[in-house]
Amino acid sequence: MPPRSEEPRRDATGSRRGSSRGAEPREPGVGGISDARAYTPRGRTIREGGAAARTGGGAEQRRTPRSSRSGDPFRPALQVLDGGRAGATRAGRRETAPGGRAGVVRTVSARPVREPFDDEDEAPPPRRRPGPRRPARPTAGRRPVRKPRRPPKLADPRRRLRLGTMLVLTLFATIGIRLVFLQTVTTPAYADGGLGTRLAVVELPAPRGAIYDRTGAPLAHSVEARYVFADPTVVKDRFAAAKLLSPLLGVPASELADRMKPRTLPGTTTPLQFVYLARGVEIPQAKQIMALDLAGIGVHRDEKREVPGGDLAANLLGFVSQDMHGLEGLEAKYDDLLEGQAGKKRYEVGQGDLAAPIPGGYSQTTPARPGGSLELTIDRDVQFMTQRILSDQMAQTRASVGAAVVVDVPTGEVLAQASYPGYDAAAPDKVNSPSDREDAATSFIVDPGSIHKAITFGAALQEGVITPETTFPVPNTITKGDTVFRDTHPAEGRTMSIPGMFAFSSNVGTIEIADKLGPDRLIDYQKRFGLGQPTGEGMPGEAPGRLLPVDRWSDSSHGSVPIGHSVDATPLQMAAAYNAIANDGTYVQPHLIRSVITPDGKKTAAAAPATHPVLSPANAAALRRIMEGVTSIDGPDGRATGLAAAVPGYRVAGKTGTGLRYDNGKLQPGEVGSFIGMAPAEKPRYVVAVFVWSPGGEGGTVAAPAFREIMGYTLRHYRVPPSATDRSPKFEVFPR
Known part of the structure; x- marks a missing residue:
């Protein structure tokens, strides 16, 4: 300073x-x-x-x-x-x-x-x-005095309050509008978006429909079961677990241990976390498995197809997969009807360890729809006896195939349809060959042989070529083209009656009648009797058979076709043809389905079978009378071919046959022996057809006895009164 x-x-x-x-x-x-x-x-x-x-x-x-x-x-x-x-x-x-x-x-x-x-x-x-006022100061050259700058005013608190209030009100208004928008406009979208995170979905299984016989007895139905599964990533000791599970599941421990082996999904590095150990496990066994409390082993609800009869009608019924889808037989043909539609239940659950349904929370249930059921025309008692008789007779042959069909004459309903060999529908994989599971009655293609002669004789009667009283000389042989046809019971040129020709199965006599009838009319009657096309019985994969068109006939065809060669047919087709003869000349489509049953138990009858006339009632009755000689002629002139098929107490009309079997167009060794007949002959109630193929040619000795037993049981089962006279009309084989 x-x-x-x-x-x-x-x-x-x-x-x-x-x-x-x-x-x-x-x-x-x-x-x-x-x-x-x-x-x-x-x-x-x-x-x-x-x-x-x-x-x-x-x-x-x-x-x-x-x-x-x-x-x-x-x-x-x-x-x-x-x-x-x-x-x-x-x-x-x-x-x-x-x-x-x-x-x-x-x-x-x-x-x-x-x-x-x-x-x-x-x-x-x-x-x-x-004091005195001073004079004004001169302004020239004087610097003006600058007025001090006025300092800025402090912020007005009232303005700040108003501004803050407006901001707060704007904020609350924005939030309010957004809340209203969320609660009214976009509520469903946001609710649905969050719903999935707290919903549990439980599948409600739908049982597969049952298959019943004509009496309402179950042939195949579904029962509740369990399946056992494993998570290989959680299983601690797969060998110890397999050892404990093996006796309960009936599966070898080594196989179970291999299934529980850790592995990855194909084409990825993700470890496999689910593998089936067994399906269709009985509930008691499942409870024992749960009691073991094995890490990584679980049990869940399953469905099991139960076949009470085991092999009863198995070739007809077929079987299903583990997922209850039909694979063969009627199970496959009517899979859409039998298979149910599973339901679902979706509901809100709590979080954490409870995971229990929230009372009053969201819950939606789509009820399961059980599958429909089928009522067959099959009678399980007749089916059982037919299968047993056929298998007993087939035991006399080797490496053979057999089929037997029982048809109700007026309705065309199939009461029994047996195949040999059979199998257990509950264990379809335990067969020697997949062909053992086929239904022989609809898939077995044969040359019918002499049983076809009934069609030739019936057409000739209907066309007036012959009458029951017609006779003419019958040589031992006849040549057509490059083929010589001969009789097993030579007439040696003698005059034979029509019943005699039929009873002794004369090839020569039948060919001569067919020559008078002509090939065109013969083919026409073959079609009328149902040959050359599937019957539409209801079995999947039914073979249509084959007829040889006239324009493809060779010279030898004029001899082979009338006696049942160069003709492909199934046992069911031939049974239906004979049923037309038994039904006063009216063809009735054979069928297996009697009615359809809805899940609520309402029955709907199946569509009426197709019918059409083939013979007049008089000619049909005349033909049946001619056919009775097959099971009754036994005298000095010889024995008829079908005496072994006679049923005590009943008049029987029928025909034996010896044919050939072709497989994929190749002739198989051996012969096909057959017998088709009806009883009582005066007014037939049932038709039974039996076909047996054996490489050794033993079929002819099996078919007639099997027919006798099956027909006898069927007549007794339905309490059909015996014939008024058990004796058939007297026939002259060689009129004098």
């Missing part, structure tokens, strides 16, 4: 501070350098300087006002003491009051100092002393 002058300052009146009142006044305008300059520790504004001049020297010793202290305390201010000499007035200097040499104290700042003021803190304007 610059040193002060040692001379006391003068006050506004020009007197020295601290001097006596009567001190001698100095001359105006005279003073030292100490009087001209004085530094103060704080600068003073011009206003303060003027105030000090008015109030006297004592005011200079006062502290600067608060507003002054807000300036820069380190900026020196130059205090000029002017003695007020005449002519020394400068621009911007105040003139000395008249009279006296009092100097004017001015504080000149080295740089203008701007002080911030509040309106409230601004110093009041200085009061003027009373």
Whole structure:
């Protein structure tokens, strides 16, 4: 800080501070350098300087006002003491009051100092002393005094309050609108989006429909079971687990251990976490498995197809897969009807370990729809006996195939349809060959042989070519083309009756009748009797057979076709043809389906079978009478071919046959022996057909006895009264 002058300052009146009142006044305008300059520790504004001049020297010793202290305390201010000499007035200097040499104290700042003021803190304007009015100061050359800048006002709290209120209201309005939008417009979308994370889905299995016989007894139906599965990633000791499970599942422990072996899904690196150990496990065994509490081993609800009869009608019924889909037989043909539609239950569950349904929460149930059921025309008792008799007779042959069919004459309903060999439908994989599971009655293609002669004789009767009383000489052989046809019972050229020709199965006599009938009419009657096309019985994969068109006949065909060669037919087709003869000449389509049963138990009868006339009732009756000689002629002229088929107490009309078997167009070794007959012959109720193929040719000795036993049981089972006379009409084989 610059040193002060040692001379006391003068006050506004020009007197020295601290001097006596009567001190001698100095001359105006005279003073030292100490009087001209004085530094103060704080600068003073011009206003303060003027105030000090008015109030006297004592005011200079006062502290600067608060507003002054807000300036820069380190900026020196130059205090000029002017003695007020005449002519020394400068621009911007105040003139000395008249009279006296009092100097004017001015504080000149080295740089203008701007002080911030509040309106409230601004110093009041200085009061003027009373006295003469000073003349106006000249303006020329004077720097205008700059008015101090007014400091900015502080923020208005009311404006801030209004602004904040508006922001808060806007925020709440936005949130409210969004909530209304979520609750009204997009509620379903958001609800559905979150629903899946808290829903549990349980499948409601639908049982597969049953298959019943005509009495309502189940032939195949589904029962509740369990399946056992494993998670290989969780199983701790697969060998120990397999050892415990093996006796309960009936599966070798080594096989179970291999199934539980850790492995990855094909084509990925993801470990396999599910593998079946057994399907269709009985519930008691499943409970024992659950009691073992093995890590990685689980049990779940399953369905099992149960076949009460084992192999009973198995070749007809077929079987299903482990997933309850029909694979063969009627199970496959009517899979869409039998298979049920599983349901689902979706409901909200809690989180955590409870995972229990939320009371009053979302719940939707799609009920399961059980499959429909089938009522067959099969009678399980007749089916059982037919299978047993056929298998017993087939035991006398080797490497053979057999078929037997029982048909109700008026309706065409198939009461039994047996195949040999058979199999257990509950274990379809335990067969020697897949062909063992086929239904022989609809898939076994044979040359029918002599049983076809009934069609030739029936057509001749209907066309008037012959009558029951017709006779003509029959030579031992006849040549057609390059083939010589001969009889097994030579007539030696003698005259034979029509019943005699039929009873002794004369090839020569039949060919001569066919020559009179002509090939065109013979083919027409073959079609009328149902040959050359599937019967539509209801079995899948039924073979249609084959007829040789006339334009493809060779010279030898005129001899082979009438006696049942160069003709392909199934046992069922031939049984249906004989049923037309038994049914007074009207063909009735054979069928297996009697009615369809809905899940609620309502029965709907199957469509009525197709029918059409083939023979007149009179000619059909005449043909049946001719056919009775096959089982009754036994005298000096010889024995008929079908005496072994006679049923005690009943008149039987039928025919034996010896044919050939072709497999994929290749002739197989051996012969096909057959017998088809009806009883009681005077008014037939049932037709039974038996076909047996054996490489050794033993079929002919098996078919007739099997027919006798099957027909006898069927007649007794349905309590058909015996014939009024058990004796057939008397026939002359060689009329004189």
